[in-house]
Amino acid sequence: MLKNCVYQIFYDDESRRALDPGFLPLDNTGQRPDWREYWPMRRFLLSNTLEENARYGFLSPKFGTKTKLTSGDVFVYLARQPDDVEVVIFSPFFEQNAIFLNVFEQAVHHHAGIAQALEMACRRIAPTCDMRHLVQSSEQVVYCNYIIATPRFWREWLAACEILFDIAEANSGMLGPLLNALVPYGDMQLPAKIFIIERMASLLLSIRAFRSRTMEIERTTLSTPDWVPHTNLLIMLDALKYAALGTGREEYVKVFDVERNLLAGTVKREREAGKELVQDVKQPNRAARRKAALGKQRK
Template identity: 25%
Template sequence: MPAQIHAGQEKNLATTKKKSAVKPGARKPVLNVKTPSKSASVKAVLADAKSIHAGSAKSDQLVSEIGTLADASSVAPAVNTPSNVAAVKSLASMESAPQSEEADEKTRVADLPVAPGPTPEVDGQLERKLSKEPPRALNSPIRIFQIYFEGWQRELLDPAFYPLDNSRNSSELMEFNVFEQLQRNAATQGAVLWGALSWRFAEKTGMQGAELVKQIVDHPGYDVYFCNPHPNNEGVYHNMWVQGEVSHPQFLELARLFYAAAGLDDKELIAIEPSSNFSAANYFVASPKFWSLFIPFVKRVLVTADKRLDPKIRDLIHSKVADDKALHAGATYIPFIVERLFMVFMRSEGKGLKAYKVALPERERELNVHLKLLREMKDVAHKTQSAWLAACWVNYRNLYLSQTNGKAWCEKYLRAITPTEVKFGSS
């Protein structure tokens, strides 16, 4: 009998089957946080609602040589670094962008999208618990669960994983809520490694369950095994926080406010990270030690931020404005923040843990020559701490995005995803 979870998880609308759209359940936050009644608010934070749409479609084919790429100087902001300003200024195609350190908070957040209403009160209790009967092969040292929502999805599950019925889950925390419940359940007790993956794992990674298990077995001794189903992002974005700016309205500004409220160092939001630090989709298989540290870390960060955020900003972060393209069943900003906290954790409370990034050969084969060169160029810049090479990477990256995404996309996003300073994140 498969284990069941009766709490929150995303029902992704994009499927490969002939089924009607999945109806997401009503949001019911898990964290027991009271909204301050009348704390000082940021005026004009949510003055006008804005419709934020996806960028223009990518061109079908790249030009064969870098030299033929279109000039992106009209939209590419400047990159300044204290250690090598002269080298950066020599990049004529990169335009200077003024930056005010004394910007009034009201002005900084005035253009944020509007939340549809206040965050509802929460009771702090999980809706349901896993079924008392654990899954088969309870003695297996590696236990990987696969989440599904409807009966027809079960036939697509991988035989190497344990089916996990998540159809009654409505938590805005999505996968993280599943992790929290599994950690307390008998189904994971005694396991050396465990995790919970999406029913779309094979579709997103191009990998079968047996292949994942083999990579884990062939590389023993790590506390957490993770992967990035979107390696195309590794060469064109500074880090996963910057990548979120093109996927969710005003993501970087909201992340900055979240960081400040949670007491985190917001330099991480613009730091150049190596491709080894890119992780998406919460695809983790990890030891009990990892889960015992990671889950409390995320909960503490979320609760602290909720307590300190301005009420209007908090309501916005817990709103469905995050899913303006309707790709995530009306998800709030919370799950997109949580999945990016993984590397924050690994550099802080999890710095004593060992992580292994699982290779995804099928996804790697999909990368064109420019994406591979951009990734390598950025990784070398990070490894050598070369501000000059990092600035060259930004220039090449901007030219590439101008060619592939078009002028409208670049005018909308390129300045926002190009920090005005070169900062390197820790490995």
């Protein structure tokens, strides 16, 4: 059985006190906040020889808050995984996986102005990858760097990230200033490079042959309560992406696009109306909208 070495990053005394005692503390005090979690992860991987019969993880201080998982939950799940599983994913906020075609589309939606940097970075790491049409299911989607992975994965991940790191540090070419440019993150402005580096794990899982496993959907979190009544539809969207990846058939992507737009519209209307969310989606209305949307696609 593989050993699992899971670290949790802290930045100051307050974040250290908040660490889960079941994880190993990883000190990032007084370092480079402009790189967020990438800096301590990079420093660890460059400074240590990883054991080949182990998996490693580097979690942020907010892991428990975002995932509602304890170290005990993590280690129990890891113990159930066969040794040939190289990457175990604990991404939070399942709707962010399900409603978007891939992590790049999600970034463009949430971080205005990041699109050009994303495209250039993606081409630099994976020249043949078309991020606009790349399909990613929950087996490829990684948010917040919440993965536990083998040295083989981390070596490839670090090599890819270091290409972007060097460009950003030198602020070179067209890409350098774009990586260092500020983009919105909630009510803050942070360098685009943080969010682009965060998506390198997902990119590698799409273009390389790593066997991955993700936490069961019923154990994952949603970012806001208004998605809860639509959990089954979110699972369906993820399943459509699984089907598209497994068969290569474009029909699944087309249906995914229709269904996710319908669901996004439903949630938006519910938010605008300020109504209490009900447990069941009104299927007749949804069915009518689906029929109309599919009819438009056939024209």
